[in-house]
Amino acid sequence: MIELVTAALTKWQYQVETIKDWNNVATEVVASQPDIILFDITLPTFDGFYWIRKVRQTCKAPIIVISAADIDSNIMHAITLGADDYIMKPFSTAVLLGKIQALLRRANQSSENDQLTWGDNHFNSLTNELVNQHGTATLSPTEGALMSLLIKHLNHTVTKEKILEWLWQGGKFLNENTLNVNISRLRAKLTAVQLDQDLRTERGVGYRLVDNHEA
Known part of the structure; x- marks a missing residue:
């Protein structure tokens, strides 16, 4: 092999x-x-x-x-x-x-927009580090790519299809459980910076990252 x-x-x-x-x-x-x-x-x-x-x-x-x-x-x-x-x-x-x-x-994505900020949260898409007043969460490459996508669509639902297309070429060769596991793993890491409740699941549709002001 x-x-x-x-x-x-x-x-x-x-x-x-x-x-x-x-x-x-x-x-x-x-x-x-x-x-x-x-x-x-x-x-x-x-x-x-x-x-x-x-x-x-x-x-x-x-x-x-x-x-x-x-x-x-x-x-x-x-x-x-x-x-x-x-x-x-x-x-x-x-x-x-x-x-x-x-x-x-x-x-190896472009470093032009490597720093993403919303509210008091700062995410570096090159180092995959998320920092706020509560601490630092270090994400894996896939978690980082997923986080970037959610931040860029802040307060808007990102469909599962769009996530699969961006992360895994449409998921053609992938079991959908991979997406579910990555979301769960990302949410667990967001707990360290008290953002786990800001990652919402829109059942049957996709996922949405909300800012601190949205209920």
Whole structure:
């Protein structure tokens, strides 16, 4: 699998680094300073879930999980631990490249509007840090992209379809549970800065971020 993926990505002029010591995956990942990470769930020592959790403690790079395991149970677990997207074996190179390009495009978005402010809240879309008088919340790349979208549509409902289109190319290769898990994870992090109640669910339609003055 490593050889096939490496050959495919190298063909498209991506620089690929692979793990050499499966007992020190997190250390090698951080040392390589990756722009994006591909994780299988089944690995020689600890499983991918373990290493996703470890890597997320020090690295903000987008993570794509690759697995032949059941998508419904494992995708939610992987996303909860910090993964940003998911692809099932067997998969085509075109699908993998599409997911990589989408995540890199979000991660490398223009810095012209990196600072988003509403009320007393300040969000940096480059560092994915949300700051207000109550503290700081550090978001994952996907949570950050979702937060940016909601802020730019403040007080307006953003449909699930629009979110899927922006974050995951329309969700064509994605179980919708991924969106639900990301919303839950984002809301949990917003608790630290007392904004969890400002993220509203419009049942059957989408989600809405409200300012401090809206009931």
